[in-house]
Amino acid sequence: MDIAEDNVIASAPAGQGSRRSGTKVYLVGGGIASLAAPAFMIRDGDVLGRDITIFEESGKIGGSLDGAGSPQNGYVLRGGRMIERKYLCTYDLFSSIPTLDGSRSVTDEIFTWNETMKT
Numbered sequence: 001m002d003i004a005e006d007n008v009i010a011s012a013p014a015g016q017g018s019r020r021s022g023t024k025v026y027l028v029g030g031g032i033a034s035l036a037a038p039a040f041m042i043r044d045g046d047v048l049g050r051d052i053t054i055f056e057e058s059g060k061i062g063g064s065l066d067g068a069g070s071p072q073n074g075y076v077l078r079g080g081r082m083i084e085r086k087y088l089c090t091y092d093l094f095s096s097i098p099t100l101d102g103s104r105s106v107t108d109e110i111f112t113w114n115e116t117m118k119t
């Protein structure tokens, strides 16, 4: 196995419906930038998930967000993080990402949580 194969940590699942084929995307680094970009490419660019590869040298995804956890138990970020209403692109992306229980979007979950935590 070469270095590139060693560092492949995520290959997004194949998209559904009529999708562009032949486009290959390779992202260096598994931080939020390289996790967000494929979501936009799949949702808005009709790129197939299986054609997107992320290379991460540390073996952990998340980069500076420094998160840990699992799909079963959820994820925790160690630091306190600000996520404000002006993060329009983030909320646009999260509006199409379901929460772990699938009941609503991550954007809805964040806004609801913010309502309970007045600062």
Ligand SMILES: Cc1cc2nc3c(=O)[nH]c(=O)nc-3n(C[C@H](O)[C@H](O)[C@H](O)COP(=O)(O)OP(=O)(O)OC[C@H]3O[C@@H](n4cnc5c(N)ncnc54)[C@H](O)[C@@H]3O)c2cc1C
Pocket (backbone or CB within 6 Å): 007, 028, 029, 030, 031, 032, 033, 034, 055, 056, 057, 058, 060, 061, 062, 063, 064, 065, 079, 080, 081, 082, 083
């Ligand atoms: C303590 C702290 C608090 C913060 N608080 C906030 C906040 O409240 N609100 C906010 O919006 N932002 C906050 N930020 C900033 C935010 O976390 C970063 O802007 C964001 O995570 C950067 O994401 P990124 O994907 O661009 O880069 P990174 O997260 O730096 O990811 C880059 C990844 O690339 C990998 N990599 C590098 N070179 C290579 C290579 N050659 N080959 C393979 N992999 C490579 C690295 O290992 C890393 O995983 C905070 C940052 C820190 C450190």
